[in-house]
Every structure is written in C-alpha cells, then in structure tokens.
Amino acid sequence: MAENLPPTPLSAGLLADLTLARAAADRSEAHRTDAAWLAQRLQQPDSQVIGVGQGQFPLADDAPDWRSIADWNRNEDDEFLFLGLANGVAHFAARTVKEEQRTWGAGQWSDLRASGQRLSDTDAGLLVSAVALDNWHTHHLFCPRCGAGTQPSQGGWQRLCSQCAAESYPRTDPAVIMLVVDDDDRALLGRRVDWQPEWFSTLAGFVEAGEAAEAAVRREVQEESGVTVGEVSYLGSQPWPFPWSLMLGYHARALDPTIAVDGVEIVDARWFSRAELGAACANGTIAVPPAVSIARKLIERWYGSPIPGEWEMRR
Numbered sequence: 001m002a003e004n005l006p007p008t009p010l011s012a013g014l015l016a017d018l019t020l021a022r023a024a025a026d027r028s029e030a031h032r033t034d035a036a037w038l039a040q041r042l043q044q045p046d047s048q049v050i051g052v053g054q055g056q057f058p059l060a061d062d063a064p065d066w067r068s069i070a071d072w073n074r075n076e077d078d079e080f081l082f083l084g085l086a087n088g089v090a091h092f093a094a095r096t097v098k099e100e101q102r103t104w105g106a107g108q109w110s111d112l113r114a115s116g117q118r119l120s121d122t123d124a125g126l127l128v129s130a131v132a133l134d135n136w137h138t139h140h141l142f143c144p145r146c147g148a149g150t151q152p153s154q155g156g157w158q159r160l161c162s163q164c165a166a167e168s169y170p171r172t173d174p175a176v177i178m179l180v181v182d183d184d185d186r187a188l189l190g191r192r193v194d195w196q197p198e199w200f201s202t203l204a205g206f207v208e209a210g211e212a213a214e215a216a217v218r219r220e221v222q223e224e225s226g227v228t229v230g231e232v233s234y235l236g237s238q239p240w241p242f243p244w245s246l247m248l249g250y251h252a253r254a255l256d257p258t259i260a261v262d263g264v265e266i267v268d269a270r271w272f273s274r275a276e277l278g279a280a281c282a283n284g285t286i287a288v289p290p291a292v293s294i295a296r297k298l299i300e301r302w303y304g305s306p307i308p309g310e311w312e313m314r315r
C-alpha cells in the first residue's frame, strides 16, 4: 500500500492491461465483403464457431467452447458473424436467440463480466466482437431511414434495408470514465442510486452529440458530483459491449473539490485517501468494481497496487 507515494503524475502512462481491450486475432475486414470466401469458410471443417446470445457464450472446462463448424447443428435462420482469423483459421459466432440452441456445448454459458478476465488475448478479442455485434443486430432490426426491415450482410458487419437499401453499421457509443484527484491526491469515487450501499466507483457518463470527450469529462463530473475539473489526461480505452459502449479512460484534476451530488444518478460521492480506501476495501465497508472494468484499472493505477475485494451482487 502506497500512502507515501508522490502524487500520481498525469503523464504516468497509458493503461496497458485493460481486460476487454486485448485482441490477438486478425479482424480480417477485407474478407467481410467477399461472399464466396465467407461461404467457403462456413463449410470448411477447420473453421471454428461458438454460440452467442443475450451477451453470453458457452464454456467448456472454463474456456470458450469453440467447435468445428462441421459440428454445428444448422438451422435455416442461423446468422453467422465473421469475427476474424486466428492462426489463419476463420472464427464465427452463431447467433443463438432460441433457447433450445443454448444446450450447445456443456450447457454452461457465461458473459464477459464473469469470464472476461480468464480469456486468452485471442478469445478476448473475438468474443468482445461477438457480443457487441450480437447486441447490435438484436436492437437494429429496422431501417433508421424508412422503418422497413433490415437484413444482415458482410459477415454480420452491416445491415441492409430491404426497401431503400440504406446501409447500417455496428454502433459504438463513446463514454468517458475518469479518476479525479484533488490537491491532496485523494480520489473522487461515487455511488450510483441503483447500487448497493458499499459499492463505489469512478464517475462516468456518455459523450453527448456534438461534444468532445474532454468536455464530457468536465461536464459529467460537475453534474454528478459538483466538483470542478481542470486538467484532463487520456489514459486508454476498452470496448464495453453492454450493449455497445467504448469506455474512454481519463485522469483528471479537481480545481474545486467541493462535493454536491446530483442526487439523481449519484447519491453519494467522497474523496478517499489511499489509506482510507485501502482500509475500507480490506474490511468490506467499501467495494470497488471487478478487474474486468476500466474503472478498477483507473482506481488501482492511482492507488499504486492491487486493491483487495470487488463488487459482489447480494441475492
């Protein structure tokens, strides 16, 4: 624990170990528009496939249950998403919206929040794309221009309107998430209205239309906590496909540390010294987000070492 460390320099480097930002597969986007190549790979037995639906995918022995595409029990309305090449092998996700198809694999399905930390770099990249694409398809069945139905194309990386031929592409909504420090190098953490009493995290919010990310950092901190922010430094990003966000991580310095929570989104916000946060996490009175989140990485970067414990849902 690092109470005697000097204040965190704003230029201490980018976040290097973001769990869901790992990607070792070749996205191979040129093949998305090659229908003959995709059709051939959907028949080639060494191609790999995994089910995806409702943010989940099947596990076997605690690892993603990739299978030969020859073993996939095909239905006429299967939708295959081309995720890319890993070691030259095409990898697909099959959208399994039907409950009976969820018996695929060992029957145990998991999501990125629960399993993301244990995935290999290759699997992380492939499955984050699979979940993000599946979420997008689920919620974009109709043309934003004319309202007619749309159909997937380009290996799942496009939807085409059946009426006006408008093209739609997978959405990514930018959101900012920031660790704010004051002149005493304390960190500002807040609790959302719908969180359990001990849960605290960095503040975060969506970038609005026509707004720069740095401006969103200052606006969100002011709105949610009343704290005025000056200097803002970008630290890194990771996809957060719940359903289709991209989290942009920042370190920020407070100009005025006076807290006045909005009481709507954030019902409590506090300045924590390292000693206070470390002690509170150790005795369980405060819990911080899981390691899969950029929030956790921002907090630990400031803290200087791993922090004990993480959020646990109480049933």
Ligand SMILES: [Zn+2]
Pocket: 143, 144, 145, 146, 147, 148, 161, 162, 163, 164, 165, 166
């Ligand atoms: Zn249309």
